[in-house]
Amino acid sequence: MSYLTITDLQKHYDNYHALRGINLSITEGEFVVFVGPSGCGKSTLLRTIAGLESSTGGTIELDGRDITELASSKRDLAMVFQSYALYPHMTVADNLSFALRLAKVSDAEIQEKVRSVSASLQLDALLERKPKELSGGQRQRVAIGRAIVRQPKVFLFDEPLSNLDAALRVQMRLELARLHKKLGTTMIYVTHDQVEAMTLADRVVILNAGQIEQVGTPLELYRKPNSRFVAEFIGTPKMNLIPADKITHKADELVFDLFGHTIHFPAKRIKGTQPDSTIVGIRPEHLSLVEEGGDLTGRIELVEHLGSEAYAHIQLLNDQTIIVKAAARLELKDGQEVHIKVDVDEIILFDDNNKVISVIPEEA
């Protein structure tokens, strides 16, 4: 059953349409990540859910209650901000208990809650410190603690890890995942980092230009993107996209003409009408380097060695560069000519409107 339901949510600024009809339902206990390029409306959507921005159309329902017009303090949500937004003049203990004190909770109860939250976030030793005496990671934990202590219905995170250094970010990401497991509370998380989205989320919501592009589990988005935008956004390194010059329809297969090379695709796998033009999308790990034969040939421009694997940037005959994942031990030299084999089963086809062309999965 849906816990948080957003229906046709609109947000207009003076001369900018930031949210263009968002429809989304989130079930209780889910970890949902909003991801998208900057300016796509993901933060606006989160702030509208929080009540920090007013919507100009549509409704938001939480746990069976319409909260669209409700003040943010009455919505029973807690938010962790990008800048942490700790109260600088209060100690850690006062920061944690601020909301409880405003709600006139009894002293004994406040102490008990602050104690248990600070214990679970390892803040015990820091309770009497002011925010400016804390490190970035500690401030982050206080900000999370301040949200937890209120036991809200939903946690909102607005790019909480973007101010931390890379090592700490990975550590905090794990802590957040653990926290979600432990608390089981619904969490909504905004980020522009697709790795954070993939690792944390139960479901990822990809936003583009104020609209939802696709919603799904991380693997669904990775393997079955709806559009070229999602395909390019998810996955590092990016998916390779090669436009076909021409499609020849044969009896039981389509032949894609890629500047002289050809790829044969079984026609029966295409759902609906057979396309007349297409862009062939293929991820780096579904391409492999072969001694001879292969579907494409090119010249190695650059090799990125990552230790466990290597990414070869290969210039094709039409000067387009594609990325191929290769075994690390392969001896690859710059300028070397290579043959590339395409795993046709894993090809994703896009039409002229950048939408995906539906295919029937290869029978196992």
Add this chain to the structure above:
Amino acid sequence: MKRSITRLLMAPSVILLLAWMIIPLSMTIYFSTIEFSSYNPDQNGFVGWLNFEFFITDPAFISAVSNTLILLLSVLIITVVLGVMLSALIDKPFFGQGMVRVLLISPFFIMPTVNALIWKNMMMNPVYGIFAWISQSLGFEPIDWLSTYPLMSIIIMVSWQWLPFAILVFVTALQSQDTEQKEAAQMDGATGWHIFRYLTIPHLARPIAVVVMIETIFLLAVFAEILVSTGGGPGYDSTNLTYLIYNQALLQFDVAAASAGGLLAVVLANIVAFFLIRAVGKNLTV
């Protein structure tokens, strides 16, 4: 070698500044220990503490000191309290915000003499002042502000002059307040008053300390407003220490006693500064 050259190069300005301070101070100390009146410039023998005794035992002295302190504290309270409230009021964007800000700040550009004349003649005059007109239209007797409430009148004028300074400092400080903190408090269930009380006021602690300190320096030396409007009267009701020293030196021609008064004013300023720094100075170091 390098250090001595730096010292040598700095010496002219340091010596000049030192002389700038030392010469008037030593002359004041010298004058305060001799007999020196503009009536009898030839008679100037050493008199020891006599000038100080004369100045302190003057019946006007106690009222001048208390007037100085009342003026100082009243104006500080009015400008800080009103300043914080008005700044918070005009912090959120509204139509004509820029214009209102300019209007609020503009009294600061008016020189004290003109300020006092405006209040004396346009506002507080019992015959054709605006206050008199308001009282009359409401059916009350007009009040002769300058003779009935002389010190209060001075306080109003000086507050009007210094409120813009406080607003200028506070408005700038409010702009640097973090909006995410306010939003976080909002989500924590804080009302506008809570945010003002627990976030804005602590945020303004340092600017308030700055305003109090800077204003104190100038408020201890208020002079033009008194000279132009009440002339220190009636009696000594609106005479402060600065005005009393002027009175002694240039109206009663007793330069020696005035010098002694000047030194007492320095002592008073130090006492005030001592307490002020203890009270608000801790906000500056944090």
